[in-house]
Amino acid sequence: MILELPEPYDFALSMTRFRELGPDSASIWRDGRLHRVVAGREVRIEAAPGGVRIEAPSNSLLLGDADAIAEGVGRFLGLPFELEPFREWASREPVLGPVVVALAGFRPPLNPEPFEALVIAITTQQISLRAAAAIRSRFVEHFGVRHEVAWSFPTRERMASADLADFDGLGFSRSKIGYVLGLARSDLDLDALGLLPDEDVVAALTALPGLGRWTADWFLARHLARPRAWPAGDLGLRKAVSAFYAAGRPLSIREVRTMGERFVPFENLSAQFLLMGARLAG
DNA sequence: ACCCAGGCATTGG
DNA sequence: CCAATGCATGGG
Numbered sequence: 419m420i421l422e423l424p425e426p427y428d429f430a431l432s433m434t435r436f437r438e439l440g441p442d443s444a445s446i447w448r449d450g451r452l453h454r455v456v457a458g459r460e461v462r463i464e465a466a467p468g469g470v471r472i473e474a475p476s477n478s479l480l481l482g483d484a485d486a487i488a489e490g491v492g493r494f495l496g497l498p499f500e501l502e503p504f505r506e507w508a509s510r511e512p513v514l515g516p517v518v519v520a521l522a523g524f525r526p527p528l529n530p531e532p533f534e535a536l537v538i539a540i541t542t543q544q545i546s547l548r549a550a551a552a553i554r555s556r557f558v559e560h561f562g563v564r565h566e567v568a569w570s571f572p573t574r575e576r577m578a579s580a581d582l583a584d585f586d587g588l589g590f591s592r593s594k595i596g597y598v599l600g601l602a603r604s605d606l607d608l609d610a611l612g613l614l615p616d617e618d619v620v621a622a623l624t625a626l627p628g629l630g631r632w633t634a635d636w637f638l639a640r641h642l643a644r645p646r647a648w649p650a651g652d653l654g655l656r657k658a659v660s661a662f663y664a665a666g667r668p669l670s671i672r673e674v675r676t677m678g679e680r681f682v683p684f685e686n687l688s689a690q691f692l693l694m695g696a697r698l699a700g
Numbered sequence: 701a702c703c704c705a706g707g708c709a710t711t712g713g
Numbered sequence: 714c715c716a717a718t719g720c721a722t723g724g725g
Binding site for chain 2: 439539540542543544545546547548549550593594597627628629630631632633636649651652653654655656657693
Binding site: 546548552553590591593594 | 719
């Protein structure tokens with residue numbers, strides 16, 4: 419089936435994250451297609467005129483899963499983002515404007531599952547994206563379910579019943595094992611976070627061990643697609659803001675947080691385009 | 701053999 | 714309140 423996306427849409431550009439630095443075994447890029455388990459079915463997503471083509475197991479259509487698959491893929495591809503008002507606003511920004519124009523067709527992808535979004539963040543804390551992806555792939559293949567090409571991401575329920583010894587050889591630090599188990603076993607309703615305002619989401623997440631401001635900000639940005647999310651503590655964003663707005667001078671987290679005011683009310687998309695722009699420039 | 705990489709908790713002033 | 718430290722793997 420075809421999933422239509424607002425034009426312009428550049429599938430390969432938008433999948434840069436999965437093609438280059440941080441793919442894992444739950445989201446596999448191969449031969450121009452993205453393989454992933456959506457709504458319990460492994461799908462293959464590829465570029466098509468007007469959007470993307472989704473190939474799914476033939477019986478999933480008969481079973482009436484088509485709507486759930488289209489919904490899940492749409493969220494994965496960042497359909498909730500409203501790019502048109504952002505482009506209109508950015509066109510009057512002297513620095514960001516040209517970046518957005520140069521990245522025409524870029525639609526930031528989302529992490530559609532809250533537990534997955536948080537575990538991705540935990541694994542990525544402090545270490546390089548490549549190291550995190552290597553560790554996470556071992557985690558996914560150990561606790562997830564193998565489909566054809568991709569694995570389903572381990573569920574919260576599965577992880578709630580895991581223990582320390584199950585993580586042997588995966589490369590997690592002791593503390594990060596505790597963060598994942600603590601998150602899985604906590605009584606926090608992850609699906610209900612979407613009903614809360616940004617600051618309440620941050621408060622609820624940072625109350626858990628191992629989930630700090632950076633993790634909460636990326637959850638707002640890449641899971642909930644909140645327009646005002648601004649991950650000022652992110653090393654990549656700090657370098658991007660430094661390059662585009664401070665002539666390369668290193669910026670503190672506090673400085674970057676303050677500079678977020680420049681991008682109101684489009685901090686999230688601004689951050690994602692700046693990161694992408696810096697990646698292409700470097 | 702280093703050193704840094706899309707943080708966070710803990711400890712000590 | 715701020716500074717220093719340990720954590721784990723991958724790549725340069």
